[in-house]
Amino acid sequence: MVREQDRSRPLKPAHVFDRQAEWDGLAAFVARPTPHAMLGVVSGRRRMGKTYLLRALAEARGGFYFGATAATAGESLRQFGAALARHVESPAPFSFATWDDAISYLFSLAAPARRGEPLPVVIDEFPYLVKAAPELPSIVQREMDRFQSEESRMRLLLCGSAMSVMGGLLASTAPLRGRAQLELVLKPFGFRGAAEFWGVTGQPELAARLNAVLGGTPAYRRQFLADDVPESLADFDDWLCRTVMSPLSPLFREARYLLAEETEIRDAALYHSVLAAVADGNATRGGIANYIGRKSVDISHPLNVLEDSHLLVREQDVFRAGKSQYRIAEPLINFYEAVMRPAWPLLESGQAAEVWSRSGERFAAQVLGPHFEALCREFLRGPGRSLLAGGLGQVGSGVVVDPVARRQIEIDVAATEPGSGAGPASVLLLGEAKWGTQMGLPHLDRLRRARDLLEARGLNTTQCTLACFSAAGFSEGLRGEAGRGGVLLVGLAELYG
Incomplete structure (x- = not known):
């Protein structure tokens, strides 16, 4: 049976790509039936689609959305009053003397008389307002505290792209610390989601190159490039020159x-x-x-x-x-x-x-190589989890020191799990990742040596898988070792599923 609260949550609009988990979290927040005011903080770097997502949410629930701009305190207050007037269908814009008056009126809109429905309120680019009116967080705090003892259907979402400012809203002795019931950081699409968004899912090498340049930022495809997508791997060089590297393109700077x-x-x-x-x-x-x-x-x-x-x-x-x-x-x-x-x-x-x-050599060494290593770690945290024996603790990279050979063995992809009780920590996977190099038995020998060294240090390696990640393929000898078990080979086709 579907609960009343679940039926009250708005469905994600079809035009919002991916972001299902984020939408579900926001929808649950605004639909909570608690009779008290609630505060959420949404942040993320620019171009992540925060405004797009929050506008859709406000529209779906008949809420109020205000997008701040870089302006003086007086102009920002006039813009806020005009937006509020449009929301309540007032024939004339509101003229607030202070932000104190404006925020007090805003909270009055969520009084119980409003049919008992939660009211989503989005204040976007909140850091612009804080810069012009530093007292705003304290005013919001006062109203939030007031409507913890008085009934209110306010669901206030403060959003911004200045990560240092947004991170400080709830930190240490900040006025809003301890007041938020939601803290959402909107991140780029994962590499598989980005490939789907750009329409290159069937071309893993193109998808990887594209991701190494633009990552999973949604705005770059439609808002910046007007859907100018490389048609194939052969078109990638020309596409890069006419978009990212062209002074006529918005992406150039x-x-x-x-x-x-x-x-x-x-x-x-x-x-x-x-x-x-x-x-x-x-x-x-x-x-x-x-x-x-x-x-x-x-x-x-x-x-x-x-x-x-x-x-x-x-x-x-x-x-x-x-x-x-x-x-x-x-x-x-x-x-x-x-x-x-x-x-x-x-x-x-x-x-x-x-x-x-x-720039080919520099691009391969400084961009593609490190990015491919990061993709392999992302793969292991997500779709590749099923390839590991046992659980999954920390995924990262590291260095194993070989005192005999007097060298350091760099491990590009590693999965470890902390010990339980008196048991030692476990190493679940040791991996090496190469973008432009066909991997062979010497790469596997390095991983075996690293495993032996970690075992000598007291770590549990009984379930340790040795993994080779390569965009350029694997030698026959390495494929033969993998066929005998204990060795995992992952290419671009496996990464992109």
Whole structure:
């Protein structure tokens, strides 16, 4: 039997691609029958489709949507009053003296007299309002607290793209800490979803190359490129030159804009240098500092800001406590730093084809290779989970030190599980990933050596699978080893299912 609460949830519109889990969470939030005000915070980098999703939700439930712009406090207040007047079908815009008055009136719309139905209210790009009127979070907090003891059907969703600002709304001593019943971060489509969105599901190599440049950002296909999609792998080079690398394309400067839009970033040159260091393969704090000519302590703030902005990801070494590496989270920024920024004057003069013809090696080493490794880890966290014996704990990468050979064995894809009770931690999978190299028995021998070293350290490797991930195929010898069991071979066809 379907509960009343379930029937009250709006169905996801057909025009909203994917996002079923996010829609279900938002729909459940706005449909909750609790007689008190509820607060949700929705964030995510720009171009993720937050506005598209929240507009659809507000329209489905007859809610109020307001999209803020960069403006003064007075102008923002007038825009808010005009939008509220349109929502309640007032013949004239409202003129609020203060934000205190405006938010008080907003909450009055969710009074019990409104047929007892929850009222979804979306305030989009909330950081713009906070910048102009820093008192807003405190005003919202006061109203939320008031309507915990008084009846209200308010379902307020605060949304924004400035990740550092949105992350701070509920942190530490912030006024809204402890008031939210929903915290949703809208992320890019996964690599399989992105392939479907771009219509290239039957072309795994094209899908992987496309994902390495643009990732799973929804806005890039329709809003930026007006559905200009590469028809085939043979069209990829021309497509790249006429879109991402063309000064006539909206995507040409997008990587710069993504950085400039973060409110906490002041010295753009320093942040670009940090990102360029990571794109060049300097993944540790010390390596980044050496690349840009600074001391490690001097780059702590830029690294923290880039992490808070979800532009950099710090990934812990699964085998060495306290060790970590940085990775650029936004593929377009990585492509820009690795390929476009070093040749920017030539690209601005329209020489994309010439630049691209000399960028093949750099693209493979600094873009495709690292991105393929990340795709393999994403595969193992999702559709590849069934390939593992036992459960699934941490998926990541790491380094195994070989003291005899005096070398380090880099493990691109690893799955480990913490021990239970007095039992040791388990290694479920050790994998190596290569984009442009056919993998053979030497790759398998390295993985076997790493497994032996981890076993000697006391880890449980009895269920450890050795995995080779390659976009270029596998040797006959390696295929023979896989046929005897214990070795997993994963190519692009398996990755994309």
